[in-house]
Amino acid sequence: MAHIEVAEGIPGIRSLVLFRPETGEHLYKLVQALLRGPSSLTEAERELIAAYVSHRNGCSFCMNSHAAAARCLYGNKTALVDEVLEDLQRAPVNAVLRSLLRIAGKVQVSGREVSQEDIDDARHAGATDGEIHEAVLIAATFSLFNRYVDGLASLTPEDPAEYAVMGKRMAENGYVLPAKKS
């Protein structure tokens, strides 16, 4: 049961932004700008960074929903999502994405963990300033979302089928503040 009185039966972040739409509105706009706005990274790659950070934070709601969105967006390469979550070292991702995922993993621990060497590696692989900025901000933002969702003990469904539906909605519609049911 959630730590505060939120609408029953609504999972995760949706229940929290419905409780406090004054802040929820901006959280949704931020994640829409970050994960769906113009970028040289694909939407699938950005969702994968979000799922990877959520996995490292042990937030199963965010991990499962963003992994589901990434699988939808990757189309015929869905296995890649699970390979990255299982073992980044061995996963067949390109050099830029691998270096950005490493930076995101450092940011998950602390901003201060990111070293000059991490940045040099990313640049050597071909990452731009914009891509480094995005990887850091996506990791930082999911350090927020994961704590928000788990810190208030919001409802976390266990049925994988529910996440497949969520992932499809996130892939097709992006992030739109849910409307209060009357």
Next chain:
Amino acid sequence: MPHIQVNKDLPGIRSLMAFSPRTAEPMGALAEALLRSSDGMTPGERELIATYVSYLNDCFYCHHSHGELACYYLGGDRELVDQVRKDYTSAPISAKLKALLNIAGKVQKGGKQVTPADVENARSQGATDKDIHDAVLIAAAFCMFNRYVDGLASEAPTDLSSYGPRARQVAEKGYGSHIYANQQP
């Protein structure tokens, strides 16, 4: 030196917001809604939570910036702000705020660290659902801001006297694009 090429005349998060106005807009609006509301907690109490979490995350720029803001709202009581940073349990603040700082400290470590007993304790000291929500979200938000600021190694001025004028600017005009688009105070 910052990890990416930003405007050298802007400190900390201001330089990052100017680099990416598209994401700065909702971040600024979130800070405005979360830290300048008087619904339940006062802006001073909210900034104290932000300062405490930023201090735990060892984010020099954020804990000094928000410490100055808390100080401004609390009538210049710098000693109180410092006590909250170092040991809020012995600070002369309400039992309710102590219970909310306890929750914020748990969130800084990880969302799952917050126990039903932490929440019950806050409730018994008079915290409402909205207070508990806001304390969790302020703590979570600073786990984002702190990581953003330090993860890109943005410039944190070491001259502490430069933090006061910026805090006054935010206290008087709020959070928003003016903090990086206009001339720095």
